[in-house]
Each structure stands twice: as C-alpha cells, then as structure tokens.
Amino acid sequence: MLLSPHRSLHTLLYSNIFMGSKHLLKCTPCTIPILSSSPFHHVHSCRLLFKPCPPKPIYVSPHFLMKNYGFCNIPHARVSKPVDEVGHVEKETVDPVQFEVLKEKLKKEGIDCTTCVAGQYNRMLCPVCKGGQSMEMSLSLFITADGGRSMWMCFRAKCGWRGSLQAFTDVRTYGGVNSTLKVTPKRSITEESLGLEPLCDELLAYFAERMISGETLRRNAVMQKSGRELAIAFTYRRNGKLVNCKYRDINKRFWQERDAEKILYGLDDVKESSDIIIVEGEIDKLSMEEAGFRNCVSVPDGAPQKVSNKELPSIDKDTKYQYLWNCKEYLDKASRIILATDADPPGQALAEELARRLGRERCWRVRWPKKNEFDVCKDANEVLSYFGSDILKAVIESAELYPIRGLFSFRDYFNEIDGYYHCSIGYELGVSTGWKSLDQLYNIMPGELTVVTGVPNSGKSEWIDALMCNLNESEGWRFALCSMENNVRSHARKLLEKHIKKPFFNTRYGESVERMTVEDLERGKEWLNDTFHLIRCEDDCLPSIKWVLELAKAAVLRHGVRGLVIDPYNELDHQRSPSQTETEYVSQMLTKIKRFAQHHSCHVWFVAHPRQLHHWIGGPPNLYDISGSAHFINKCDNGIVIHRNRDPQAGPMDQVQVCVRKVRNKVIGSIGDAFLSYNRVTGEFRDNDEPSQKSVHQQ
Numbered sequence: 112m113l114l115s116p117h118r119s120l121h122t123l124l125y126s127n128i129f130m131g132s133k134h135l136l137k138c139t140p141c142t143i144p145i146l147s148s149s150p151f152h153h154v155h156s157c158r159l160l161f162k163p164c165p166p167k168p169i170y171v172s173p174h175f176l177m178k179n180y181g182f183c184n185i186p187h188a189r190v191s192k193p194v195d196e197v198g199h200v201e202k203e204t205v206d207p208v209q210f211e212v213l214k215e216k217l218k219k220e221g222i223d224c225t226t227c228v229a230g231q232y233n234r235m236l237c238p239v240c241k242g243g244q245s246m247e248m249s250l251s252l253f254i255t256a257d258g259g260r261s262m263w264m265c266f267r268a269k270c271g272w273r274g275s276l277q278a279f280t281d282v283r284t285y286g287g288v289n290s291t292l293k294v295t296p297k298r299s300i301t302e303e304s305l306g307l308e309p310l311c312d313e314l315l316a317y318f319a320e321r322m323i324s325g326e327t328l329r330r331n332a333v334m335q336k337s338g339r340e341l342a343i344a345f346t347y348r349r350n351g352k353l354v355n356c357k358y359r360d361i362n363k364r365f366w367q368e369r370d371a372e373k374i375l376y377g378l379d380d381v382k383e384s385s386d387i388i389i390v391e392g393e394i395d396k397l398s399m400e401e402a403g404f405r406n407c408v409s410v411p412d413g414a415p416q417k418v419s420n421k422e423l424p425s426i427d428k429d430t431k432y433q434y435l436w437n438c439k440e441y442l443d444k445a446s447r448i449i450l451a452t453d454a455d456p457p458g459q460a461l462a463e464e465l466a467r468r469l470g471r472e473r474c475w476r477v478r479w480p481k482k483n484e485f486d487v488c489k490d491a492n493e494v495l496s497y498f499g500s501d502i503l504k505a506v507i508e509s510a511e512l513y514p515i516r517g518l519f520s521f522r523d524y525f526n527e528i529d530g531y532y533h534c535s536i537g538y539e540l541g542v543s544t545g546w547k548s549l550d551q552l553y554n555i556m557p558g559e560l561t562v563v564t565g566v567p568n569s570g571k572s573e574w575i576d577a578l579m580c581n582l583n584e585s586e587g588w589r590f591a592l593c594s595m596e597n598n599v600r601s602h603a604r605k606l607l608e609k610h611i612k613k614p615f616f617n618t619r620y621g622e623s624v625e626r627m628t629v630e631d632l633e634r635g636k637e638w639l640n641d642t643f644h645l646i647r648c649e650d651d652c653l654p655s656i657k658w659v660l661e662l663a664k665a666a667v668l669r670h671g672v673r674g675l676v677i678d679p680y681n682e683l684d685h686q687r688s689p690s691q692t693e694t695e696y697v698s699q700m701l702t703k704i705k706r707f708a709q710h711h712s713c714h715v716w717f718v719a720h721p722r723q724l725h726h727w728i729g730g731p732p733n734l735y736d737i738s739g740s741a742h743f744i745n746k747c748d749n750g751i752v753i754h755r756n757r758d759p760q761a762g763p764m765d766q767v768q769v770c771v772r773k774v775r776n777k778v779i780g781s782i783g784d785a786f787l788s789y790n791r792v793t794g795e796f797r798d799n800d801e802p803s804q805k806s807v808h809q810q
Contacts, residue, residue: 205229209278210258216276217261219440222252230256239426240270272427298370300353305368306337307344307356314343322495323397331377331397345393347374347411357393357411367411373434375408378441387445388507391452391461395491399451402495402503407451410434414452414461423467435468442469449475449510453490466513474513477506541779542588545581546787548798552771554779555582557673557712559748560705564719564737569755570767570789572597572678573605575716577796579674580609583642588673591666593646593659595682606643607635608794624792644670653684656700660707667711677704678718694742701746719743729758734772748775755789765789767796 210229217224221238236242237250249270252263264273310318310328314335318328336342336358347355355371377396381387388407390396391414399407411434423429426436435442442448448469452458466474479488480502488494494503512520521528530536541554555578565571572594582588594602604615611631614621627635644666648654659677666672677683687696701717708715721736731754734744744750750773756766767787774780787796 205256205258207258210254213254213258213261213276213278216278217252220274220276221439222250222263224252224254224261227252227254229254229258237265237267237270237272239272240265240267243267243269270425272425274427297354297372298368300356300368300371302334302346302353305344305353305356307334307346308337310335310343311341314341318397321394321398321492322401322500323394323492324401327397327400331400333393333397345376347371347376347378349374349378351379355411359393365413373411373437375434375438375441376411377408378438380405381408381441381445383444385445386447386449387442388449388451389465390491391458392490392492395451398490398492398495398503399507402491402500402507404504404507408438410461410465414457415464416457416460418460418463429468432464432468435465446473447475448473449477449507450513451477451491451507451510454479454487455489458490462513471513471515475510476513477510480506539778541776542582542586544578545585546785546796546798548787549769549771549785552780552783552785553749553751553769553774555674555714556748556776556779557714558709559776560701560708560715560717560746561749561751562717562719562734562737562743562747563751563753564721564732564734564743565753565755566721566732569753571718571753573789573794574753574767574769574787574796575676575678575718576602576605577609577794578716579643579676580606582674586673589642589644589671590674590676591644591646591663591672592676592678593654593663594676594678595654596679599645599647603639605794606639607632608792610638611635612793612795614792620791622792644672653682655684655686656703659683660703663707663713664711667713673713675708675713675715676718677715680717680719698742698746701742705746705748717747730754731768731770744773747773749773749780763788765791766799 214224222235224233224235227233227235231253233252233254234248235250235252236246236248240249242249247267249267250263250265250272252261254261259278260275262273262275265271310333315325315328318325318333332346332348334344334346336344340360342358342360345357345359346353347357349372354374355368357365357367357376359365375381375389376393384406386406388399388404390399390407390409393409396407396409399405412431415431429436448465450462450465452462452465462476479490479494480498482488482493482497488497491503494506527536531539534540538557541556543550544553544555563571563575579588579590583590592602597605607627608615611627611634613627613631614624615627617624617626646654646659646662646666656677663672663675666675685693685696685700687693704715704717707713719737721732731752734750734752735741737743749771752770752772754768754770756762756764756768765788767789769785769787771780771783771785774782786799788799789796
C-alpha cells in the first residue's frame with residue numbers, strides 16, 4: 112500500500128484500528144486528514160472514509176469513546192465533527208439556551224462549569240472528594256457540542272463519582288467506580304392528579320387543637336386527600352412547584368408518593384436563609400411558624416433507631432438521606448443550622464446523623480423543657496401545646512452549640528470548677544502521705560503520675576509500700592501492684608510487717624522483737640486480699656505497658672483501685688519499632704500512663720532506676736540521671752528521689768532522705784527535702800523528730 116504525501120504513519124495505524132479486519136474491506140480505503148497545528152490533535156482528529164462513494168459521513172460519537180460513561184484516556188481531545196466527501200467539517204453550534212439550563216443543573220450538583228467549553232473534556236476539582244489531600248483536579252467533565260448533555264467522572268480510586276445530566280429532561284444518572292448507573296426519572300405531579308382538596312372542618316379542628324392556625328395551614332398549602340377516609344396531605348414544593356406529597360391518616364399512618372423527588376418539607380422557606388431550623392415532622396415545622404420561625408424545614412422520612420457506626424457513605428450511596436443532597440444548594444448557604452429533632456433516642460440519633468453530614472461546626476441543638484416533674488416535652492408541637500409560642504420561641508433562641516468530640520468550653524466544666532472551689536469533690540488539696548515532714552512538700556493527688564528513682568538498695572520500693580499502707584489506713588485506698596522485682600511471698604511479708612508493725616520472722620533482723628502471731632497473720636492476710644491486687648505474668652514473659660494498663664483498668668472498674676505501682680521500668684517488655692528511638696518510646700509510654708491516671712482518677716507511682724553512675728560520690732542522684740530519657744522528669748507530675756545514708760560519719764544509718772525534685776501542682780506541695788527514719792525490723796518509716804533534721808523547704 113502506498114502512502115500519499117499527506118498520509119502519516121499515525122493515520123495509517125488509526126485506519127487499521129477503526130477499519131477492522133482486511134477481509135471485511137472490499138475496496139481500498141483512503142483518509143482525508145484534518146489539519147491542525149498540534150501533531151497530537153492531528154492524530155486523534157483523523158476519520159476514515161471508504162471509497163468509492165460512502166453512503167453517508169462516518170461520525171465517531173463521544174458515546175463510542177465513553178462505554179458506560181467511561182472516558183477516553185486522551186485528556187482535552189477535541190471531538191471531531193462528521194467529515195464530508197471533500198473534507199469539510201460539519202460544524203455543530205452550541206444552543207445557548209439549553210447550555211445555560213445545563214450549567215444551572217450542573218451547578219446544583221456542585222459542578223461549576225462557568226469556564227467549561229462544549230465539545231471538550233474539562234478538568235476540575237471534584238465536589239464530592241475535593242481531590243483528596245492533594246486537591247487533585249480529578250473530575251473530568253464532557254459537555255456535548257450542542258450544550259445539551261453532560262457526562263462526568265472522578266478518576267480518584269477512592270471516589271469514582273460519575274454521572275450524566277440532560278438540559279431539558281429531568282433525568283439524572285449517578286454511580287461510583289464499581290456501580291452500574293441507574294436512570295431515576297421523577298414523576299411530574301400536580302394537585303389535580305393527586306386528587307388534593309382544601310382541608311375540611313374536621314381536620315381544621317384537629318390542627319386547632321394542636322395550636323396550628325388556618326393561616327399557617329394555607330400558607331404551607333396543607334391539604335387533604337379526596338376519598339372516603341380522611342388523610343392530611345403535606346405538599347412538598349420546590350420553587351412553588353409540587354414535587355412530592357406526604358400523607359397522614361387518623362391512625363397516624365404515613366406514606367408518600369412513589370417515584371417522587373425526596374426533598375425537605377418547607378424548602379422554599381429557607382431559600383435565602385443563613386439560619387435554618389430542622390425538625391423531625393411536618394407539624395413541628397408548622398409549630399415553628401406559629402412561634403415566628405419560617406426558616407424551618409422538616410425531614411421527610413422520620414428518624415433512625417440508632418446512630419450508624421459505619422463511615423459516612425458517599426453521596427450516591429447515601430440513599431436514606433438523599434433529601435439532604437437534593438437540597439444541598441439551600442443548606443450550603445446556611446452558616447447556622449439548629450437541629451430541633453425529637454427528644455427521644457431516635458430523634459437524638461437523627462440529630463447526630465444530620466450533624467455528621469451537615470458539619471458539626473455549624474450545627475446547634477435545642478433542649479426541650481420539662482412538661483412535668485418527670486417528663487420532657489418530646490418535640491416542638493408539644494412545647495407549643497403545653498406552654499405556647501413564647502416559650503417555644505425562647506427554647507429556639509437559647510439553642511446551644513452542637514457538641515464536637517474533643518472540643519469543649521469552660522461552661523461545660525462550671526459545676527466541676529464550683530465543686531473544686533468549695534472543696535466538695537474530694538482530695539482538692541491532695542491526700543496526706545502520713546508523714547508530717549513530707550506533707551509540706553508532697554501530697555497525693557488522684558489522677559497524677561509520680562516517678563520515683565534512687566540508686567539501688569536505697570529503699571524506693573520499701574518507701575512506696577509504706578506510703579500505700581498509710582493511704583489505706585487513713586483513706587481506705589486500694590492498690591494494683593505490678594512489682595516485677597518482688598516475688599509474692601516476699602512482697603506480702605514486707606507489707607504485713609508495715610501493717611501489723613511486727614516482724615514476720617523472729618530470727619536475724621527480727622532480733623528480740625516479738626514475732627506476729629498466727630492470729631495476726633490471718634487478719635493480715637484478709638487485709639492484703641482486700642487492699643492489694645496483683646498484676647503478674649504467669650509465665651516467663653515480660654509484661655508490656657499496654658498489658659499492664661489494661662489490667663489496671665479492670666482493677667479500677669472491678670475493685671475500686673485508687674493507686675497503681677509499676678516497679679520498675681526496666682522490667683517491662685519495651686516493644687518499640689526499629690525506627691523509634693528510646694526517647695520517642697518513653698514519651699509515648701508516659702503519655703499513655705498519664706492518660707490512664709487522669710481518666711480513671713488513679714495515682715500512678717512509676718519506679719525507674721538511674722543509669723550507671725561511674726563517678727558517684729554518695730549523694731542522691733538527679734531525676735535527669737534516670738536511664739532511658741529525660742522525659743521521665745519532663746512528663747511526670749511529681750518527681751521523687753529516695754536516698755539512704757551509707758556513711759556513719761554523715762548521720763544516722765537509718766536515715767532516709769526523700770528528695771522532692773518536681774511538683775507540677777503547687778496546691779499539693781513544693782520542692783524540698785524531708786528526712787524519715789527507717790525501722791529495719793518492721794519496715795516502717797517515721798518522721799525524724801530531731802530539730803536539725805527537719806524538712807528543708809525550697810520555693
């Protein structure tokens with residue numbers, strides 16, 4: 112086959128593609144290329160003519176390139192017009208009237224095609240997915256050359272919104288990536304075709320009992336269905352045109368016209384409103400008008416039984432709430448939306464579902480007043496019937512911001528602040544440690560984290576055990592113990608000795624002090640069982656902090672535990688990813704512990720050993736010496752160093768120095784040192800009564 116001077120290789124390739132098998136051709140084909148300044152456009156603008164004398168021009172329509180409303184993968188490729196035998200293009204002009212109608216319809220779908228050109232593919236931001244985080248111009252819109260029809264598709268995989276509209280037919284099609292588009296024609300209805308007529312005296316009297324006037328009924332075109340049985344007809348209108356009708360009979364049975372468009376009742380009343388009230392029923396909308404609020408609409412389908420726990424569906428799949436998206440252009444103009452749904456659980460579930468779709472940040476809610484000592488008014492009409500229009504108006508005017516999870520105002524906490532001021536909550540000033548010298552520096556506040564450190568064998572665990580015994584004796588607190596360095600029997604012995612104030616054994620350390628009796632032991636065992644709950648791994652695995660906190664939560668809820676001891680840090684299983692530094696891990700771990708403490712009003716003591724002190728000269732270490740991270744002092748509420756005297760020349764060997772190195776809350780203490788004496792026989796800590804060893808205060 113010879114190529115003509117004007118016939119390119121690309122033209123030949125496209126000839127083969129569109130002509131199909133050579134066995135189907137009975138004569139030699141030729142092409143007349145459409146010249147263009149763009150080589151790319153030239154290739155895709157060629158059309159084939161079969162010689163001699165084709166019966167009519169061959170036109171490859173956009174529908175050929177859009178199977179199931181899919182799109183050609185050539186962006187912005189101009190769709191060519193039919194080519195006659197001498198190579199002239201039949202120009203199809205845009206009909207300006209239908210093009211403007213089509214633009215208005217697209218605008219209602221959220222597609223702004225002001226700058227779009229008919230006969231081309233236009234790229235823009237998808238109104239459904241907003242282009243994702245990158246705000247990608249992922250929506251491809253094609254408008255036919257005459258401006259009469261549009262087709263669009265979003266190419267983002269997580270969206271895939273697509274559809275089609277025609278200018279002069281009320282036909283819309285929608286779909287997603289994996290869905291089949293369905294045509295959903297809407298019925299055209301009139302009052303005559305539905306057999307509607309003015310309300311009879313009986314129905315007027317019914318509304319009068321509910322405080323709805325005839326004037327309000329006439330303005331809202333409330334009618335009745337003709338027939339033997341009475342049925343109220345609530346007419347749904349858009350721009351004055353009847354688009355749907357909902358019926359209610361004397362048995363409170365509801366139904367609607369089939370294949371009619373779902374919209375909000377009273378839609379025309381909120382056309383230009385910046386404030387919109389949404390209620391749950393048509394009579395509630397009429398009641399709002401009696402209170403002076405015309406900017407009110409009602410949902411057409413009632414309320415769900417509960418809030419859905421699923422993610423919000425895409426617009427095309429949100430069938431139950433399609434009436435919101437059909438009225439989107441009205442709702443988008445509102446800066447404040449008051450949700451005045453019913454007070455029962457379904458009504459509150461409806462409010463939540465509406466807020467999820469409309470945006471909680473611009474939603475408000477009402478609190479219906481009590482109609483008697485026990486019951487709350489259910490809805491707007493019940494408030495109107497019981498208290499009148501003035502009270503209903505006051506209820507709406509006192510609407511409050513719709514709560515957003517995690518966002519609060521101080522008003523939400525005024526009761527708690529008042530209780531804090533009047534010391535009626537409990538433990539506002541902390542709980543005494545049981546040692547007067549230490550109470551000046553450190554008190555126990557529920558919901559806080561105390562990090563305790565000290566060199567090995569300085570008495571950290573012994574001091575915490577003694578502190579727990581004091582808190583149990585004075586306040587009745589119970590504790591959860593995650594003490595990995597102690598076996599159960601040894602830990603029980605230490606706690607029993609401090610509680611009973613007698614040695615467990617009568618040998619060695621017991622000296623000549625009388626040993627606790629069997630009766631003491633039995634009482635002590637009951638005390639142990641009632642006061643402490645153990646968190647321990649039953650195998651040889653190390654516990655993770657998540658595992659510990661989950662069991663501690665169970666102990667709080669089941670046994671009323673007020674304190675948790677984790678002793679020590681280095682005995683935990685630190686499950687951190689290879690990409691995470693120890694500093695990052697410690698910060699995350701301490702955050703989890705603090706949240707647990709605050710949420711459950713439980714004080715946590717966390718024992719952490721200092722790193723190896725190569726140049727230690729015998730003094731107490733610093734909190735920054737803790738092995739692992741400086742976050743131990745940065746994130747804790749209180750930081751304490753326990754130090755035992757090891758030098759006979761420096762003072763009594765039974766003297767223990769409690770160094771309070773951090774107190775976040777000045778109400779419960781301050782930085783300083785307190786000195787206690789340690790009784791080795793019973794494990795008790797007592798205030799040191801010598802004047803020279805009183806606590807030293809530092810502000």
